[in-house]
Amino acid sequence: MNFFEHQDRARRNAVYRILLTTIILLTPAVLVSLFLTTIGVAGWYALLIAGLVIFSLFALCCWYHTRKLRGGGSHIAENLGGTLISLNPQEDDRWLMDIVEEMAIASGSPVPRVYLLNVRGINAFAAGRTPQDSVIGLTYGALAILNREEIQAVVAHLLCKIHNNDMRGDARMTGIYFAIVFLSLFSGYLLLLGLGWAYLVFLGMSRVLRQRKYLADAAAAQFTRNPQSVASALKKIGGYEYGSLIGCKETEEFLQMFFAAPYEDLGKRLVSPHPPLNKRIRRLDPEWDGEYPDVPPLETLMGDDEQAQENRRRWEVLGAVAIAARGLNSTQEDPAQRYQTQATQSMIPYEAWSVAGDPAGAQALIYSLLLCVQPALRARQLTLLQETLDPQVAHFLPGLDAPVRGLDRYLRLSLFDLCVPALKQLPTDQYTVFTHIMRSLVAVDSRSLFGGWALINILDAQVLPKPTIKRRSTLEQQEDNITLLLGILALTGQRSQAQMELAYYRACDVLPFYTAPMKTLKEGASLDALDKPLKGLQQLQPEDKEILMEAVAVCIENDGHITPEEIELARAIAAILDCPMPEGLQTPPVAEDEASPLPA
The missing domain is CATH 1.10.3680 (TerB-like)
Structure with missing residues (x-):
């Protein structure tokens, strides 16, 4: 699968559909102005007046529904009945937080708060007003039925929506929905064209939202490097008795924020914001035979009896649709980035592993990784650290000297990745000071200039917000x-x-x-x-x-x-x-x- 081609196509199609929907939205203004001009009530400026009235109504409704997000994603998640698990995760939830942190690093997004919905359907959602106050939520059914690769794909899909700030767009779409309903009812009493116009607008908006879904699916395939994992999660929804059902009235207002349609048959409706499952799957897996896997009932996987344990064991093997699609005897090597983030934990000393989760310890660990072996250069670097180092960071340095020395050079990226969640907790000014010290250490040895520059940029890409690209250029121009x-x-x-x-x-x-x-x-x-x-x-x-x-x-x-x-x-x-x-x-x-x- 060509990740970039699919994402670019989805963005391009979304723009075309936005333009088409805008034209449909303006149709009443054009008709009203033509009617008023024909009867001589108003002149050529009738179009402007009618357009301003309609757009004022749209703007008011969009503002109102965007204001409902002022409480952030946590407010929406709690209204859905979600339970926060990310602040102090229990041992049973730690694996899920590991997945969220991995995918946040891969997507370059802030690590969001995570909620759990006590729902049997396989679904998930992303909610919030900005990437900083956004949250994600997963249902109990998703955690019980999906394997680790599939949950990675679902989380990556949600993080793409957060990164693209789709939640605010979803709220504006909801406001337009209500404005259209009002206008269509007002004109529907006089003409059936009012309801027909509303249906066309709904149809156009649904096509815009579907392209955003396709975009998130393609981005999830990019971040996980496994399109089959995204397709596999969708296949399991199609073969599961509860599907992606949520069954909560609060979902009616924000249908677009869910990974899959939260209502029965919603994905089959022509004006649904969710594409049909089969279309999403075929974009990711063109060779799919159209058959959904036989997902066991949730009840048969619960409990501590021997039968439930056997069912879970069998489902762990048989439920991995992505592995089955590649063939049981086939092998697939991981790319370098994935290898580094999944390096064997046993090769990393405990002293280095234990401090990576503390902001001060993470800084000390990275400084230790940048120290040269040559005594003269190392002495210059240590002098720089003594002049600029924070006492809390300096406290960790002596205990890291021996564990870091002699460690395999290929593990350096793995250690940097481990430090990223802790470094994200630093205020912007402290992180700026930290990277400035890194640059000073790297500049001491000209032979390590390129490697040091690379490590600094890897951290910046994962910790700092992504820059806004105002214009595009070609290879020839660069x-x-x-x-x-x-x-x-x-x-x-x-x-x-x-x-x-x-x-x-x-x-x-x-x-x-x-x-x-x-x-x-x-x-x-x-x-x-x-x-x-x-x-x-x-x-x-x-x-x-x-x-x-x-x-x-x-x-x-x-x-x-x-x-x-x-x-x-x-x-x-x-x-x-x-x-x-x-x-x-x-x-x-x-x-x-x-x-x-x-x-x-």
């Missing part, structure tokens, strides 16, 4: 920045001048234009010299980003040996571009007997 990027990649990890040039020109062959000879930063360049040109690549079109990441993979894999620095740079580039790592870019296996110290 040629200077791209050639600089590929030149840096060719320089990193290669062994000879010939290998560098070969890697560079092979990567250039992927690009649709002739590229200049290889160039890199001048000796003694600072991190700031890297930031501006490479962050300009954020403006690339989605399909161009995919081409660029393919060129990155070709450059890195040229000599058949992938170094830790190359993996870190690739992760940073993917983070800056806001796109996944190439599937073919694999991380070498971590072996204790081949361990290399973290700081080169």
